Amino acid sequence: MDTGKKNDDWSDAELEAAVDGYLKMLAIERSSQKLNKAHENRLLREGVLIGRSKGSIEYRMRNISTELNDLCLPYIVGYVPAAHLGAGVAQRVRAAMIAKGAFNPDDYAPTADAQALNAKVLKLEQQELVGTPRGIEKPQRVNGTTSSFLRDPLVKAWVLKQANGVCEGCDQDAPFKQSNGLHFLEVHHVKHLANDGTDWVTNAVALCPNCHRRCHHSSDKEAFTLSLYTKVKRLKRE
16 A cells, blocks of 8 residues: 555656646645645546555655755645655655756755855845755865855855845845845854854854954954844854
8 A cells, every 4th residue: 555655666757747736736826826735636646646645645745845845945835844854755856846847956056156156146035935944064165276165055045035135233224235136235154164153044144244344353253243143033152
């Protein structure tokens, strides 16, 4: 019997059919139309997923929600992300989603190149972000002509969107808008990456250039940095 939890034997065609069905339902829900999940489930079981049970398909939909949630993308409200998704299953589900154009994996790939990072962040800032990104616990140092760290563009985009154009250090509006219309703020790691700080949202704040430089160069940099932990509630000391 297909219990819905032994899903590692799904074929690529079945996974892609599940993703197709999910994206169809998501589009319906996002357009504020009435979504009949039972009907859509039945259609899938009458097609490529004819050998699967209703519960198995529902569990697969929750797998897809898990992947979307990890990317901070909207997912179907009624399909709560499944916990403890195995690495093999997650990789295959994500591959099927990429094949169906659900997202561009390059937009989320960590990079140490500042120009590439900012390009990724710009794209991510312009879409709806839900939930909280995982980030990178131990950013890898990359050595070239200069030394830098791999950064998660989703973390930077999320922090900037949370700030909504207001410096989290001084509460003043960003000093200017960029040519793309977005406010200019800089993301600062409270515990520096060079000091083994994480690339997590709990260690990152959006600051105006003055406050950012204050964290690095002012005579009161330590006191000002400590004040951020009290001011920005998501921050956690590392």
